Amino acid sequence: MKPLLYSSVLLACAAGLPISAAQAADAQANVDCNFSHMKPDDAILMPDMPGMAMSHDFVGNRSTDAFSTAESLLLHSGTTCDNAADSTGYWVPTMKLPDGEIVNPTYIKNYYQADNVEQYPITGFPHGLQLLAGDHRGSGPNPRVSFLCANGNGYTNTADQICGLRSKGDAVQFNIGIMFPDCWDGKNLKAKGTKNAVYSDSNGQCPADHPVKLAKVNMNIAYVLPQLTSLDVSKIQLSLDPQMIDGQLTPLWGSIYTAHGDFMNAWTDDAAKFMAERCMNYTMDCGTNIPYSYSDAEADTYVSNQNDADTNYGTAPVLLVQDDWRNSGRDQNKQILALMKFKIPALPSNIEDYPGVTFQYKIRVYNGNTSDNTGVSIFFYPTDPDSWDENTVTWNNKPSFKYSADGSIYMDNIQQFRYVDVDSAVRAAIAAGKTEVAYYIGGERNGRTITVNSKESGKTPVLMLTGYQKVIEP
Numbered sequence: 001m002k003p004l005l006y007s008s009v010l011l012a013c014a015a016g017l018p019i020s021a022a023q024a025a026d027a028q029a030n031v032d033c034n035f036s037h038m039k040p041d042d043a044i045l046m047p048d049m050p051g052m053a054m055s056h057d058f059v060g061n062r063s064t065d066a067f068s069t070a071e072s073l074l075l076h077s078g079t080t081c082d083n084a085a086d087s088t089g090y091w092v093p094t095m096k097l098p099d100g101e102i103v104n105p106t107y108i109k110n111y112y113q114a115d116n117v118e119q120y121p122i123t124g125f126p127h128g129l130q131l132l133a134g135d136h137r138g139s140g141p142n143p144r145v146s147f148l149c150a151n152g153n154g155y156t157n158t159a160d161q162i163c164g165l166r167s168k169g170d171a172v173q174f175n176i177g178i179m180f181p182d183c184w185d186g187k188n189l190k191a192k193g194t195k196n197a198v199y200s201d202s203n204g205q206c207p208a209d210h211p212v213k214l215a216k217v218n219m220n221i222a223y224v225l226p227q228l229t230s231l232d233v234s235k236i237q238l239s240l241d242p243q244m245i246d247g248q249l250t251p252l253w254g255s256i257y258t259a260h261g262d263f264m265n266a267w268t269d270d271a272a273k274f275m276a277e278r279c280m281n282y283t284m285d286c287g288t289n290i291p292y293s294y295s296d297a298e299a300d301t302y303v304s305n306q307n308d309a310d311t312n313y314g315t316a317p318v319l320l321v322q323d324d325w326r327n328s329g330r331d332q333n334k335q336i337l338a339l340m341k342f343k344i345p346a347l348p349s350n351i352e353d354y355p356g357v358t359f360q361y362k363i364r365v366y367n368g369n370t371s372d373n374t375g376v377s378i379f380f381y382p383t384d385p386d387s388w389d390e391n392t393v394t395w396n397n398k399p400s401f402k403y404s405a406d407g408s409i410y411m412d413n414i415q416q417f418r419y420v421d422v423d424s425a426v427r428a429a430i431a432a433g434k435t436e437v438a439y440y441i442g443g444e445r446n447g448r449t450i451t452v453n454s455k456e457s458g459k460t461p462v463l464m465l466t467g468y469q470k471v472i473e474p
Contacts, residue, residue, distance in 0.1 A: 084467025
């Protein structure tokens with residue numbers, strides 16, 4: 001772990017700043033979750049024993065309880081997180097203020113992060129993985145757990161702060177930061193009874209006995225407390241496992257140093273794979289652009305109307321787009337059009353579990369203007385997916401289309417991933433009983449050359465289905 005990275009990233013989110021305002025990890029994605037419910041349950045350390053664990057505050061999956069499994073979380077996948085692809089169960093001990101008031105987290109912001117991915121790439125979270133972080137028997141500072149007053153000087157591992165009102169004077173805000181281990185043994189999904197995960201070294205390398213590198217879950221638990229004007233962090237208490245005293249199960253409380261977190265993975269398989277292989281291993285900050293599901297381009301190529309009008313480019317790693325609508329018009333000038341085809345990712349079968357979530361289809365491509373520094377637009381014109389084969393199509397036998405676009409991208413000369421909204425058109429295709437969509441890419445009107453990476457390049461075009469809902473951070 002890099003201490004400067006850890007504290008600056010969490011301080012940025014606590015202060016409501018975009019993550020780019022802090023020193024970021026090599027790669028990351030993020031998800032925000034509101035509080036869901038409080039129960040004395042723990043599906044990892046006390047599975048199938050309802051009411052026997054310490055009181056926990058749950059965020060994310062609304063169904064999480066003592067009986068939860070990865071399968072049940074995906075089956076009942078309603079979530080308080082902004083990304084509908086994340087039905088993970090996250091839980092932390094319940095907090096008691098010095099005056100005895102029980103308070104719940106206002107929200108939790110989870111940064112999924114990784115360092116040195118070019119040398120040590122990460123693997124997607126396996127289905128059902130359980131992770132633990134912190135120490136519910138802790139009695140002193142823990143290097144993986146830190147504390148923050150939003151009006152203070154950043155995160156610290158010691159509970160020696162007095163939190164005052166935030167800069168806008170509306171509330172006290174206290175945050176707990178918890179860093180989960182990121183090196184999995186590759187065998188044990190369950191965290192109980194085995195140390196199935198440990199921490200990578202400062203270079204991002206995993207030890208030989210835990211060789212599978214995962215994204216680090218950097219959990220930031222935020223308590224916004226408008227009822228207070230100050231808070232002595234050293235006097236905060238957190239719930240402990242109850243004990244049988246005089247024949248009664250009696251709740252117990254410990255110091256702030258007993259802070260810990262639990263994680264039961266229930267990202268969709270597509271989302272977990274995309275986060276690792278299509279986002280973080282490219283050293284990207286993907287933000288919330290982790291899809292619920294996606295499909296790679298099943299075919300892509302380009303066609304040209306010049307002396308190569310009979311040439312097929314089905315295996316080209318880079319697709320070209322060049323259009324010139326000046327002077328005598330596009331049909332008389334050099335014209336190169338890219339083609340790509342996708343299977344349509346299905347909408348969730350249990351879509352009723354996602355009230356308030358907006359699902360959207362969009363295409364992600366890696367592209368840029370290679371001619372000059374001018375910002376330009378390219379357009380996605382629909383065509384019949386059954387009317388061409390990437391191994392045989394040329395300009396002379398290309399399928400028909402109309403210059404009526406389903407979407408467009410405005411770009412500069414930086415080669416990077418970009419997104420185009422094709423939601424309405426894909427939904428219309430679904431309504432018409434279609435399972436595939438296909439597009440020409442063209443329409444740059446001044447003869448510039450645009451490059452688009454193909455599926456042979458390693459940066460495959462994808463059709464994504466994203467699901468998003470707003471999470472409030474007061």
